[in-house]
Amino acid sequence: MNWTIVRTTLRERMAGRGRWFSLVILFGMPLLWAGLLPAGTDSFSSMWMNALLIWLVGAGVIGEEVSSGTILLVLSRPVSRSEYVFSKWIALACATAGVLAVQAVAIAAIAGWRGHPVEAVALVRQVLEAVFRAFGASAVVVMFSALVPGAKEMSVMMFTWLGGTLLGLLGQWKQWTAVTLGGGEVTSFMLPALDLGPLFGGGGFTWSGPVGYLSTVTLALAVAVWWLNRKELSYAGS
Amino acid sequence: MTAGIVVESLTKTYRGGKVRALDGVSLEIRPGEVFGVIGPNGAGKTTLMGCMLGLLRPDSGTVAVDGRSPDDLGVHAITGYLPERLMFDRWMSGRDFLRYHHALALQPDAARDGEVAGLLEQVGLTAEDAAKKVKAYSRGMLQRLGLAQALVARPRYLYLDEPTSGMDPVGAIMARRIVDDLARRGTTVVINSHQLEQVERLCTRVAFVKDGRVESVEVPAAGASAARVLLIRTAAPVPAGVDPGRVVAAAGGSLAGSTETSLRVEVPDDEAAAKVLAALVGAGVRIIEAVPETGRLERLFLEGPGGAA
Numbered sequence: 001m002n003w004t005i006v007r008t009t010l011r012e013r014m015a016g017r018g019r020w021f022s023l024v025i026l027f028g029m030p031l032l033w034a035g036l037l038p039a040g041t042d043s044f045s046s047m048w049m050n051a052l053l054i055w056l057v058g059a060g061v062i063g064e065e066v067s068s069g070t071i072l073l074v075l076s077r078p079v080s081r082s083e084y085v086f087s088k089w090i091a092l093a094c095a096t097a098g099v100l101a102v103q104a105v106a107i108a109a110i111a112g113w114r115g116h117p118v119e120a121v122a123l124v125r126q127v128l129e130a131v132f133r134a135f136g137a138s139a140v141v142v143m144f145s146a147l148v149p150g151a152k153e154m155s156v157m158m159f160t161w162l163g164g165t166l167l168g169l170l171g172q173w174k175q176w177t178a179v180t181l182g183g184g185e186v187t188s189f190m191l192p193a194l195d196l197g198p199l200f201g202g203g204g205f206t207w208s209g210p211v212g213y214l215s216t217v218t219l220a221l222a223v224a225v226w227w228l229n230r231k232e233l234s235y236a237g238s
Numbered sequence: 239m240t241a242g243i244v245v246e247s248l249t250k251t252y253r254g255g256k257v258r259a260l261d262g263v264s265l266e267i268r269p270g271e272v273f274g275v276i277g278p279n280g281a282g283k284t285t286l287m288g289c290m291l292g293l294l295r296p297d298s299g300t301v302a303v304d305g306r307s308p309d310d311l312g313v314h315a316i317t318g319y320l321p322e323r324l325m326f327d328r329w330m331s332g333r334d335f336l337r338y339h340h341a342l343a344l345q346p347d348a349a350r351d352g353e354v355a356g357l358l359e360q361v362g363l364t365a366e367d368a369a370k371k372v373k374a375y376s377r378g379m380l381q382r383l384g385l386a387q388a389l390v391a392r393p394r395y396l397y398l399d400e401p402t403s404g405m406d407p408v409g410a411i412m413a414r415r416i417v418d419d420l421a422r423r424g425t426t427v428v429i430n431s432h433q434l435e436q437v438e439r440l441c442t443r444v445a446f447v448k449d450g451r452v453e454s455v456e457v458p459a460a461g462a463s464a465a466r467v468l469l470i471r472t473a474a475p476v477p478a479g480v481d482p483g484r485v486v487a488a489a490g491g492s493l494a495g496s497t498e499t500s501l502r503v504e505v506p507d508d509e510a511a512a513k514v515l516a517a518l519v520g521a522g523v524r525i526i527e528a529v530p531e532t533g534r535l536e537r538l539f540l541e542g543p544g545g546a547a
Binding site: 002004005008012015016068069070072073074075076077078079080232233234 | 284285288291293294295311312314315317319321323325326327328329338339341342343344387391
């Protein structure tokens with residue numbers, strides 16, 4: 001891990017006004033809905049609002065450095081490509097985990113203010129799940145950002161997610177189990193999540209959840225490192 | 239372990255082998271040497287530098303820096319690089335950019351502020367310039383910042399791709415002094431440049447690269463034992479009845495060209511140069527100036543290795 005890259009990535013992510021604007025909107029909308037919708041409705045603090053926030057904050061985290069060429073100087077320093085990828089992931093994951101955790105607490109506070117207090121255990125569960133979501137989705141963003149130059153990975157991710165969703169719907173409609181499962185795999189790959197319900201609310205714990213989550217995160221980071229290791233970084237020949 | 243940079247039979251192609259950027263390049267750059275690489279656009283100079291830095295992967299052949307692969311992080315730690323395209327983090331201030339690279343280069347935190355201030359001063363950037371965002375920098379300022387960035391880790395190997403491109407004359411002189419100073423302290427410097435006069439002044443040896451091959455390796459600043467061309471200016475035309483070609487040949491040189499008041503004479507060494515000058519004076523030629531001819535690399539560029547004697 002290279003903490004210089006982690007710190008600089010955090011500063012760089014916060015340097016653009018456009019990103020701040022998107023962040024405020026995606027942070028504020030679930031709070032607004034928590035205050036306006038009938039108590040107990042949770043639609044806008046859903047996983048996909050969180051995903052959008054993580055994707056927007058992370059857009060171009062590696063791809064923009066590849067396109068602009070700044071990565072050339074970074075990797076001419078004693079920094080390995082895997083160290084670079086992990087540092088980008090940690091920066092993105094820590095930033096978005098913090099935002100999502102604060103958002104979860106704020107939504108609980110609004111619910112309490114409206115007379116539907118959230119139990120402390122449930123709140124801890126929501127915060128932890130948000131943190132895992134941030135680390136999981138950040139790994140996927142880092143993978144797409146390593147694969148796609150610039151900040152185009154956002155559209156690639158949207159289309160991939162949309163493709164997975166449509167595939168799942170098609171499978172359900174036609175009752176094709178394999179297609180339904182395939183669509184589900186694609187969408188769950190795009191936003192790796194860990195259900196902590198069994199730990200907090202009882203119920204049967206199975207290893208499939210943590211194993212699935214960790215394998216997705218590992219695969220995404222491994223693909224990012226592998227691709228960046230293959231990549232030639234020079235403007236020669238262009 | 240061989241010290242310095244050793245390039246052996248390096249081949250690199252692009253676009254699935256359709257474009258051959260390097261074609262069996264072999265070179266040896268000695269420690270402490272200032273080594274120039276010149277050649278026309280598309281000759282393969284930047285590709286060669288990219289392979290030396292480990293940023294490009296050759297199809298075949300090897301590069302070793304102090305006997306190690308250029309991918310080795312230990313090699314990166316002693317390497318500085320100024321790319322031709324100045325692709326810096328535009329959102330940072332110049333000072334933050336240098337601080338960032340100082341940290342990436344694993345330099346001690348405690349020394350950061352002092353060393354960054356020293357580098358800024360060395361390349362002629364003021365405190366006011368350093369506080370500006372990089373996106374507000376002119377091309378010349380970017381070049382200075384890039385040079386400071388390349389020097390940030392006190393490199394033992396410094397790669398400069400067109401180091402004075404876009405710099406004003408003051409900046410170019412500053413860059414030359416920095417390279418001179420580094421060379422005196424034993425830094426190995428590799429310079430890609432189209433500024434032939436600068437390469438001729440700075441470099442101990444120069445490789446002329448064309449079509450991905452090293453056509454020749456020249457020694458621009460000829461020493462006592464090296465052949466060179468003397469430009470001799472005379473106060474008046476050569477006296478009637480004197481054949482300068484014969485006089486020069488008898489003294490061990492050869493006449494390469496002449497005008498009414500100048501002679502171009504090739505001499506094999508200093509001894510022959512002294513004899514040629516004495517013979518011409520003895521023959522009544524009124525010499526007012528005799529200087530080694532510069533622009534040798536320029537002729538190499540225009541005429542190829544065969545025409546640059």
